[in-house]
Amino acid sequence: MRIKTLRFLFLFFLFLCSHLTFVLSWKKEEFRTCQQTPFCKRARSRIPGSSSLIATDVTISDGDLTAKLTPKSEPQAKPLILTLSVHQHGILRLKIDEDPSLSPPKKRFEVPDVVVPEFTSSKLWLPRLSVEDNGLASSVYLSDGHTAVIRHDPFELFVRDDNSGQRVISLNSHGLFDFEQLKEKSEDDNWEETFRSHTDRRPYGPQSISFDVSFYGADFVYGIPERATSLALRPTRGPNVEESEPYRLFNLDVFEYIHDSPFGLYGSIPFMVSHGKTRGSSGFFWLNAAEMQIDVLAPGWEAESAESHIALPSHRIDTFWMSEAGVVDTFFFIGPSPKDVLQQYTAVTGTPAMPQMFSIAYHQCRWNYRDEEDVEHVDSKFDELDIPYDVLWLDIEHTNGKRYFTWDRTLFPHPEEMQKKLADKGRHMVTIVDPHIKRDDDFYLHKEALKKGYYVKDSSGKDFDGWCWPGSSSYPDTLNPEIRSWWADKFSYQNYVGSTPSLYIWNDMNEPSVFNGPEVTMPRDALHYGGVEHREVHNAYGYYFHMATADGLVKRGDGNDRPFVLSRALFAGSQRYGAVWTGDNTAEWDHLRVSIPMILTLGLTGMSFSGADVGGFFGNPEPELLVRWYQLGAYYPFFRGHAHHDTKRREPWLFGERNTELIKDAIHVRYALLPYFYTLFREANTTGVPVVRPLWMEFPSDEATFSNDEAFMVGSSLLVQGIYTERAKHASVYLPGKESWYDLRTGTVYKGGVTYKLEVTEESIPAFQRAGTIVARKDRFRRSSTQMANDPYTLVIALNSSQAAEGELYIDDGSSFKFLQGAYIHRRFIFSNGKLISIDLAPASGSNRHYSSDAFIERIILLGQASGSKSALIEPSNQKIDIELGPLWFLRARAPAVVTVRKPNVRVAEDWTITVI
Template identity: 75%
Template sequence: MATTRSPLLLLLLLFLLSCSLHIPSVSSWKKDEFRNCKQTPFCHRARSRSPRSCSLVAADVAIHDGDLTAKLVSKNGEPFENPLILKLSVYKGGILRVRVDEDPNLGPPKKRFEVPDVVLGEFESSKLWLSRVSDEGVSSVVYLSSDLEAVVRHDPFEVYVRRKGGERVLSMNSNGLFDFEQLRMKKEGEDWSESFRSHTDSRPYGPQSISFDVSFYGADFVYGIPEHATALALSPTRGPGVEFSEPYRLFNLDVFEYLHDSPFGIYGSIPLMLSHGKGSGTNGFFWLNAAEMQIDVLGKGWDAEDGIALPSSQERIDTHWMSEAGIVDAFFFLGPEPKDVVQQYTSVTGRPSMPQHFATAYHQCRWNYRDEEDVGNVDSKFDEFDIPYDVLWLDIEHTNGKRYFTWDSALFPHPEEMQKKLADKGRHMVTIVDPHIKRDDDYYIHKEATNNGYYVKDSSGKDYDGWCWPGSSSYLDVLNPEIRSWWADKFSLQNYAGSTPSLYIWNDMNEPSVFNGPEVTMPRDALHHGGVEHRELHNAYGYYFHMATADGLLKRGNGNDRPFVLSRAFFPGSQRYGAIWTGDNTAEWEHLRVSVPMVLTLGLTGITFAGADVGGFFGNPDTELLVRWYQLGAYYPFFRAHAHHDTKRREPWLFGDRNTELMRDAIRTRYILLPYFYTLFREANTTGVPVMRPLWMEFPADEATFKNDEAFMVGNSILVQGIYTAGAKHASVYLPGGQSWYDMKTGVAYKGGVTHNLGVSDDSIPAFQKAGTIIPRKDRFRRSSTQMVNDPYTLVIALDGSLEAEGELYVDDGKSFEFGQGAYIHRRFSFTKGQLTSTNIAAPGSGKTFSSNCIIDRIILLGLSSGNKSALVEPGNIKLTIEPGPLNLHARSSSKALTIRRPNVRIADDWTIKIL
């Protein structure tokens, strides 16, 4: 859903426009609705600073409460209001944390905002208490790991990590761009207000921005800082010959028809950047700050007129980080491998939650399915055309006048019965719940929120009143834990009339979106719990709303059912609460193309359960684009089709028999691979490593992968290459070296380390299984994933040059949290020396168990000589014939694939199958 307008709302908004209130244009994305860096004073000031302009030095270095502490003071008596306090902390795993804030003992007008409820308590407790610091005269050094040290250089002030041999890894303020605008009282005659278009920000505490440079040594490329519709490898935004002149912006905004290939910020913000280089490995830098942020990637020569010598002549990528408010609370992640950095980051902000099994399948959505009859017809058509799906979604029109937790009694008179009909087929429903509350004295949510003082206030202290879907609306102050708890209670079956246990939730517009607000959001001087200005927490608003909603579904299920909540806005830690999608994209080939780096970047920054609207939200895709989007979307971690209400209906059966077949095959591909996807979601849940991965995450030494964001890995076993142009007859596919790759439809082997020019047809996009891997599948077609629970498995074994392979299978009850107490099955399959073995790799449980009678009824072998004729199953001493067979039940047969039928071994047992 986007900030377009219904006809009635358009009339209201046009009336307001006639009253000189700013209402965003809805015909297309309007550049002048949003500020650029020159129109953003803190960004303009920071960008105007020259290298080495920082005058701070580190003094009074000491150990205090296990931290290295120092005062940052002005050199040579240059003006600076008060000393800043530097704290440097070391945590298990070699993570370095650097905090800089004003000295509270010197009486700043108020405490600067520190973002709560993001950093995990267990991470905080992993701090290693420093007992000593090495004095090198001009620097103080602390131990990080066996080969890494953290250094605080005193004059000029700098923090960096180096290897024991002296080679630098990651640094802050190496270019001397650090600046910290301190809070102070207004002097007579000062005017701190800022205006943009018709909006004025009072800025009661004046300029309070922070900026500094961060350098990544030995890096070939940098990645991360979503959300932007850009390439995976971030392009320089400043320097000689740079195409872009704007920094990458992190400011959560409801952007109508966002542009692809742009540094403009959209719905979410994660200030995490990763670097990668063939010789240097992978590192990460994370700044926990919820205010608007602008980040420059500095091209070579950016400081040519006033540069500084690089230590040891090391190559590096310089970046410049600028934020409007908050404190410095920064984390250095030292890898050295790509997966290490993601694990380190998610040890701070949380591992991704484990989704319910149904949520990993296909979702069908539209703004809006009109009524219960429409819902019933769509549901029955999926059955008629033998297309599986698991979730049907309802947008804002299902409510009574945009009042959330209500139903339009004319259109949806029997919501519980409607949900039960879906649930009887193993299907679920999702309804939308947004953060804006209709200001209607007869609406119980508004009455309670008003009476309890639960709304965000405007700068004068009154309940903030902005415009969104219901018209006049107020916004819950979800920074306050009390208000989040109250909101969570609204999701109980008793409070949410018409809901059932099979109903789940969608949070949209939670940037927050305010149609008549500055840049379509809330004023920066609005006030939250504890006197916090909206400017200080803006990027985290949607995070707290997402958190409260997920807690509501936890309460509804008495803490035993995993919630499913989709959110558009996000922030570090959002991965703990549910899924994210890339917002209101457009039905264009370029948006199909950019969806891949967007989802990959989300995964790199912890949010693995992510996807893009299949088909594009705005516009009407031509049939070829729609089919190609389904074929690619089947491999997104979150797989949902969605469309704007002004678009033509585009359910898969509306485009002729052949196209229906192609889309059905794409959706079935996802269902076949659900065991593999679910196993990967468990890996993400335990390690943070994403489901969908850039090629360089799996092949960190292969330079040909570093900028490749047209192809991606699903786990460590499947490589997918999208088709991004109309009428394509060939695809150029780079397969990383070191092993062969098997076409997943034909079983034909291709050499790695080579770019292959492959012919493509309309029936699929190129997808390959890496040699040396084993993929679990379920090949029987059902109406929904819920109906597949007891179906047998297929193992696809792709042998490498040594005739070896391995893979894993994770299974639990698909819905509860009992897996956390040991109620799951986790098996490793290993093929070596002509024998396939299943072994248990589940960790010891704590009182709960899970069992399954599911069997493996087919084993497919790729790369094995057709001279092998039989196999012996133990236990049981059962001899089976090995025969040629198709790789897929509904695909072309392949002489390259050999099949062992009906070994009938249980997935929960130890067993071996020996090739004779």
Template identity: 75%
Template sequence: MGKALCIILILLISLNCAFSWKKDEFRNCNQTPFCKRARSRKPGACSLIATDVSISDGDLVAKLVPKETNQENDENQEKPPEKPLVLTISAYQDGVMRLKIDEDQSLGPRKKRFEVPDVIVPEFLNKKLWLQRVKEENNDDGSGISSVVYLSDGYEGVIRHDPFEVSVRESGKNGKKVLSLNSNGLFDFEQLREKKEENEDWTENFKSHTDSRPYGPQSISFDVSFYDADFVYGIPEHATSLALKPTRGPGVEDSEPYRLFNLDVFEYIHDSPFGLYGSIPFMISHGKSRGSSGFFWLNAAEMQIDVLGHGWNDESVLMLPSDQKRVDTLWMSEAGVVDTFFFVGPGPKDVVRQYTTVTGAPALPQLFATAYHQCRWNYRDEEDVFNVDSKFDEHDIPYDVLWLDIEHTDGKKYFTWDRVLFPNPEDMQKKLAAKGRHMVTIVDPHIKRDESYYIHKEASQKGHYVKDATGKDFDGWCWPGSSSYLDMVNPEIRSWWADKFSLENYVGSTSSLYIWNDMNEPSVFNGPEVSMPRDALHHGDVEHRELHNAYGYYFHMATADGLLKRGEGKDRPFVLSRAFFPGSQRFGAVWTGDNIAEWEHLRVSVPMILTLGLTGISFSGADVGGFFGNPDTELLVRWYQLGAYYPFFRAHAHHDTKRREPWLFGERKTELIREAIHIRYMLLPYFYTLFREANSSGIPVARPLWMEFPADEKVFSNDEAFMVGNSLLVQGIYTQGAKHVSVYLPGDESWYDMKTGTAYKGGVTHKLEVSDDNIPSFQRAGTIIPRKDRFRRSSTQMENDPYTLVIALNSSKAAEGELYVDDGKSFEFQKGAYIHRRFTFSNGKLTSSNMAPATDAHNRYAPDCTVERIILLGLSPQPKNALIEPSNHKVDVESGPLLLRKGMAPSVLTIRKPNVRIADDWTIQIL
């Protein structure tokens, strides 16, 4: 009885730690020895120089060795490494340079340092440029020589020998630097070594937890400089501004670095550099004079990154040419190797595209997944599910996915059902599927240690669990109580896990069921910082400290592979993950975790989602309404109005909150939420086209304003408005009771209000009145947006509906846009089974032309959908009719509503029922 009581008390204490933000539950930099050491170093502390520079196997290789100095007379020099380090520079197509630095394997380090596998896509490695020669040149400052290699047309890779520095610069000796590493001499690499003294203590303690650190300190740190940069962005996940604020330098006091360490943080605070659920060590810079560049460190250990404010090191600033400025940063990691990538840009879209050539383009989701999702922890039983489903129909609100949280399982054992609450799960899913709807269930990485549970029994027998420091199966606490965690770094275990999603193994599932991975940081309620001990052991004797940030990535990967196997590779999977890492975009969507029903959390959702998009993860969103707490009705409506433009649109709430389905707040609020959701369904053709663009190029769906207007300094730090694609600008309302909002509309051309069609001048800040029925949203002049305006129960039922084209003319009375359509679910689009149309309006003529290469596959996908309306914004005087070719018939041009809303007065020019097929070539001449 006493033992059972102790276990219950430990669990309750652990749950309490997990349920709220407690700053002292997590380490800060001063409590993290590697971070504290790295931050204490002075500029110029690195004593390494580059020697033996040559070309080998198409790469530039060199050794980094300590410079011979009188250490007693030079207090600024730190103790040099015991053995030479090996430096390798590789060049790849499209201006990507890779820099690796590791211990010399020929000298036999104690163990091989961990390099993260399965992130770099094979296609990138095939783009390697085989360097043929290296040239040497004298440094301008007389400090010695540098070795230079060709990188791409217009750019060169440079390694300065003494003091060692690696940079990318514009071609030519006098070319300006774009990016550099170790310009401030902060590089440090703690090599693996044996204990020299018996009493040497390598352990680290945090609260009641002890990290044995059997391999001792092994951290790496270095400075990276971005030239001609006004701001830097990226390195999610943090609930902070889009433009990263300085964490060190003049005027910055007691600031923590940006932490990248995947953690289960309940009720996280906004405007904080604290690390959350995912980690992507990729930073992008932008400035007016040159454009953008990017830097990526492939490393899965804990990382801390300082953004160094102007003047942090006056000496380095003085060394710059008078016409060049830069942003300095300091990167610090507990373990791993230097495996970094330099991206030259020069445009922001170029940098994102270059980064996703390394880590992979975002997956193209199924169409249903881009629509609205309804979730709660938890829908109680089948009766609750059917009641919620019918209420959506009763109130004429479309939705596509209903979600079930952990309470649907039998005792929190995944792949099971509580057969009292959900006695007929297959029938339940089939009833939803009959309306074109889908279901998602949760599957987390912690496995209940219960000998009667077949997953645990098999995993235990096969040795599939992560081990603790003693070699036993790691046992931690999570939702089921005593739990173990699958070693997903092992590809054999990932394959075993994937098999569990087959319809035969996942009893009660159907092909319309998809998956949600939560708690995969991994979350361990009684572990250090609510996670797994760093000295736990994985496949290949890799310590958890070396791969912590990638654990959730591998779990996400294995789950997505499971859905692929289930469908025999025919249908695209949908898996939502909370934890993420570079490459996660290949496997599904992510969300911003356990936010709070507060106005500031609504506001911070925008920079969080934009930052994820900049770092490859286009398919992301925030819990609409806030996960914790009870939003007032005004906040809830404003969140729906903004969330309708998130790439991933899901409402979700904690089980302790009041029910908040859209119809529970009175007729007017229901009407406003319905209208917000209808806007999303109306714009699904546009969103799906953007998801295909992201899949093809890496360019995100939701974009910072500066991605579309890279020369406009007024938008560089604007993170309250954003672009959806290149055509829509959305401004959130983040203040309760707001009567007015200021909206800056960039560019020289006009913007058209999406509700009224009213034109607003570009390059101007407009003070607009705020109404409760929408948030400010505008279509950019010179664009064409495809829509579907008929309201259905789900996106699946919209498949054969006709299209509306909204043409927003610029000052030249011209516009263009695109439409991508495929079957919305399979991989046949990879074989050419899709249509991709370009619409252009010029000289009074609208033309539809084919953008896809001509293949037989296009004949297999030729939908019969037609265009039922064409709306013309900015055209005057009003024409009378239009001639349609090649059918050679005329239709009237008349006044009509911009949006098909009840009581909407006619306000814009409309061509009704031109009845041209969306898949055909045609023209419409305005007469």
């Protein structure tokens, strides 16, 4: 027994050494290229026009257009079945699959639980089919002004703008469609694929799908996260392009990823948005959880082949989509505005969850806070220095030997008491719960999962056994609804001993990460619920785990507490379950810079609640980089400082008094703007429009914004420009639009439509409020956002050239689901002709609609207002108050004096009017 134990320990030591070698830096050779991925290599070798599909038997059935697709050169081949459905708001859904009546070897996997139930009921019943082009095409109504057209020979689908006669978006216009049907294996077939030391059995043979999609009137395309690269997707193939790898969508645990690469990271959302000055925006989404590779094709690429069967206008962007498995289940969004496309996409996959107020404030995290004494020291130091924070995080070392739902009782002997001390200050704790379960016969969770048969299976049908942080581990099969429910139950206070209502959850390593697996993940031929191969569901594994965890936090109490779950892996629909972050970044200026296009891209694809580790996960940031990161991170939707355990400690007070003050100022800016951020999260929750936005989303006709990914909008009112270089003295800032902008810290006014070379200081990064907007702030700083709940508001009114402005404020209890029954305050503030009015936007919906708040407005700042006015009249109280000069901010740095209506003391929940006289 002793010899066996020693042998195990020696082998485990060798494994850890090899893994440590891996994690020190990203090793390109550990991951497959397109040339090493047979389905990608095959698809990329196809030439335009090689698809000779013919659409036959085109008809209307059960309100949908249906047809058969058959290869022209093989009329006896098994046809594919096409279904085209039309939905409200200009959404077109195209499905193509094998014909079930021809008894394929198994049913191909269609991803469940991503399309929201409400979308199904939005289908429009097609009354008739129109014949076009002398019978060579069929068309159906899509929306007012748009028609969906199917060309029969060769097969092509496109959406047409009936007003202009121009196309909007199309599929298979270049004849690149290919669909490899499942096969029964014969003795002569050898379908195995090997990469490095791993062999994939592929029991049903090649089953890939590929096709081209074209966006018309587009100048750029965006989306398909997750990767570290520019916001506007650069071409990967074509004339004058140094051919590179396609954009890869395959969820992977990538340590120390490089800052500019099309390589996929932790999440995959196969949704692309186009935008151009003339036509606006359109979008395309492929609901498919298998590995996907996507080429963006440079203009003129199709001219390289004489096989291209159709001449298309040059003002478009062509893309080529390739997937290893699944079905064609695609959605076309016609826009035409960028916000329309986001609303259409989230009508399919769901709008982002409404977060709790505490979760959008500042989070303090490290791998790992050592013990309860360390937690108490960090917490008390924030108080000593008057730096607010809301959440303290514990990484894997807080557990008993990496057994999740447990505590190391030597280091954390009193977890409930520790959490209560934080909760007494309005603070919360987050602990990590990963999907790998330690295979330990004495661990209750493993014993239960083993007994119930709840683990993912290997290709032979045995429980899959891989290596992760605990050593030998297995993974719950969360594709199965029964297992998701079982997993959710583990978060009850009875099951998760030591947890309290102020404890929330972090899902890491849920790609899934498997240290000894192919490409550090699960083998593609592993088996899930219903006989689904892992290759078919891989990109959605973390999604289902995230879903089960969020459901568990809802179930653990009275069902009225909004969950907070941070997930590293993500898929389409993840926005309904919580936040994500950009993973294991590095303390480098380039990683600071690339955080913005990464977060903007996530927002464009539904994931509004995202952020990057402030300071960088790996490495030790110089003080200047750390300060700049806090100044930028204060505007991320998710604002968390985090670091690897091998880095030096980097709490805000460890870099000298001056840097501590600068970091505190940055955090104070975030806390002051929490009312504005919370209002934006509610907008995202109701419309799908993200909290932080590319400039072109707010200025869709301004071409200078289309490829700008160093600046961004926070909502429609604030523009932020990061500082991405060391010892910067100046910043080039483009302020779009015709109206002016006001410097957020000084109130200095700048004309729109101009690029400025601005002097920058260490105190802040350039940030501006747009003329014509009203932003709500809270200027009293507390220990946490929870303690600010009843604090008064400041309204900052930035007047435009017409001396007008407007904005909104949303308030609820900050934590429960009662807002869904109408328990909230939603006000619109309009300033015009010297008069500020407050209008109730909350619909009257019975007795449950009112949310009570005694909060009031304590200051109104008027930017762009002449200082000649001396007083203001408040109605209906008929009270007159003075107008005076007051500070723009109550920060450490000296603030200029601006025109201020001081102490109007009107309640935020009531109708009132304030007239400047």
